[in-house]
Amino acid sequence: MKTLPRGPVFVDVAGVELAADERLRLSHPLTGGVILFARNFETPAQLSELTAAIRSLRTPQLLIGVDHEGGRVQRFRQGFTPIPAMRTLGEQWDRDVAAAAREAARLGWTIATELRAHGVDFSFTPVLDLDFGTSSVIGDRAFHRNANAVAHLGCALHSGLRAGGMPAVGKHFPGHGHVAADSHFEVPVDERGLPALLAADLVPFAALVNAGLEAVMPAHVVYSAIDPLPAGYSPFWITAMLRTRLGFDGMVFSDDLGMAGAKGAGDMVARADAACAAGCDMVLVCNDGAAADGVLDRWRPPPQPDLARRAARMEGGPPGPCPVP
Numbered sequence: 001m002k003t004l005p006r007g008p009v010f011v012d013v014a015g016v017e018l019a020a021d022e023r024l025r026l027s028h029p030l031t032g033g034v035i036l037f038a039r040n041f042e043t044p045a046q047l048s049e050l051t052a053a054i055r056s057l058r059t060p061q062l063l064i065g066v067d068h069e070g071g072r073v074q075r076f077r078q079g080f081t082p083i084p085a086m087r088t089l090g091e092q093w094d095r096d097v098a099a100a101a102r103e104a105a106r107l108g109w110t111i112a113t114e115l116r117a118h119g120v121d122f123s124f125t126p127v128l129d130l131d132f133g134t135s136s137v138i139g140d141r142a143f144h145r146n147a148n149a150v151a152h153l154g155c156a157l158h159s160g161l162r163a164g165g166m167p168a169v170g171k172h173f174p175g176h177g178h179v180a181a182d183s184h185f186e187v188p189v190d191e192r193g194l195p196a197l198l199a200a201d202l203v204p205f206a207a208l209v210n211a212g213l214e215a216v217m218p219a220h221v222v223y224s225a226i227d228p229l230p231a232g233y234s235p236f237w238i239t240a241m242l243r244t245r246l247g248f249d250g251m252v253f254s255d256d257l258g259m260a261g262a263k264g265a266g267d268m269v270a271r272a273d274a275a276c277a278a279g280c281d282m283v284l285v286c287n288d289g290a291a292a293d294g295v296l297d298r299w300r301p302p303p304q305p306d307l308a309r310r311a312a313r314m315e316g317g318p319p320g321p322c323p324v325p
Contacts, residue, residue, distance in 0.1 A: 004058045006032035006311045008276065008301050010065070010253065010284045011292045016042050018053050025289070026057050028296045032282055032311060033063030036120065037075055044079040044118055051119025063314050065169075068111060068123040071140055076118075081110050086127060089153050090144030101156040102324045108160025113319045116165050121316040124169045124217060124253070125161075126154045128204040129177035137182040147200045151207035158211060160324075165317040167214035169253060174237060175201025176219040185260050187230065188221045197223065206246055214313045215251035216242060218280070220262050229278075233265055238279030251310040254283040258291060269299050276301050281310055 007030035013022045016039075025031065034054055041047050055061040066075050071085025089107075093100035111123055128150055129135070131142035143153040158168045174197055179188035205216070218231040218238060231237040232254050242248045254275040257268060265274040268291045272283045281304060285292040 001056060002027065002058050004029055005308060006060060006063065008032055008282050008304060008307060009272070009292070009295055009299075010035055010063075010282050010286075011296075012037060012286045013040060013050075013054075014289070016040055016046055017050060021289070023057065025292060025296065026054060026062060030296050030299065030301070031062065032307075033065060035124075035284060035286060036064065036066040041076045041078075044076075047076065047118045047120075055119065060312075061315075063311060064119060064121050065314075066115065066120055066123055067125075068115060068120075069125045069127060069141060070107065070111075073141060076115075080114050083107055083111060085140040086143045086153070087131065087140035090131070090142070090146075090149055093144060093149050093153060097152070101152060104153045104156035105160035105163070105323045108157040108162075109164040109319070109322045109324075110160075112161045112164025112166035112316075116316045116319060122167045122169060122215075122314055123161075124171060126157045126168060126170060126208075127172070128154050128170045128208065129172055129175050130201055130204075132178045134180045135177050135182075136180070137184065138177045142177055147203035151204040154204050154208050155211050158208060158213065160322075162212075163320050163323040165319040167314050167316070168208075169215040169217055169251075170205055170208045170213050171217035172219035172221070172231075172255065173205055173216050173242060174219070174223070174231060175205075176221055177201070179221055187260065187264060188219075190221055190223045191225055192223070193225045197226075202241075202246075205242075209246045209248045213248070213250060215253060215310075216248060217253045217255055218242075220255050220259055229274075230262065230264065232262065232280065233271075233274040233278050235278045243279060249306075249310075251282065251314055252280045254280045256284045256286045258286055258288055268295050272299050272301070276304075281307050
């Protein structure tokens, strides 16, 4: 096993076991982690073998993450507890606030303990976007329209994740729920001003940062009244607002640079440059091995003195007892 600091690029793999070229890609000095998808899963035992193979390549071990939010975004099914869409917790919150928070904590612990048992460090969750009823890509992934409900349930889910030995990634900063366009396929534009965002969308992020949130993922959304750049490329959003105003000192992951919402910066290397210049610590390059290799071969990121410390916070740990009876 080679000793190699984690780099700032998150990549993916094609199947249920590592190919020879993927072992080389994961051993590149700029690689820092791997995101898994449903295509990488057949059985719980196979998943454990895959994560063990990834971890065997280098030290410190590559981080391993997955989108395992629940509802329609749960990558692993067979042998894993079905996690409901987060909207169900918001509906419960309307009936019984305390019971909804307890259930959010229980689900967070379940996500964490099941993923950790199979070698996954973290899930890219919770979704902290507000459900304005306009975004199909967010939709029932959001807890609620009410910012205080989202903050309350997001903090409860986070506490359950942490009890289960898992860090959390709040997304999609500063809020993707108000736009109809899907940033996978186009560049969404949110025309609201900063006061509206501060009064609503930013409330859950501020609450989770105050609660010790380990990581944030910005949105590929342009907030045109505030900054012409998408949030994931915006020093205003990442450095001025998230880092300085909210006081966040954890990891910032870009959303996938292959999404249409990220294409305005140029080729994949230019996108990585733009994300890093804005304040992202790690950039995701997914579903395109050639593009990932191009970034690894041609990108020259600036020094990132905080990367090792922030990445260490994303390592999964041993679970504790479930935080609710």
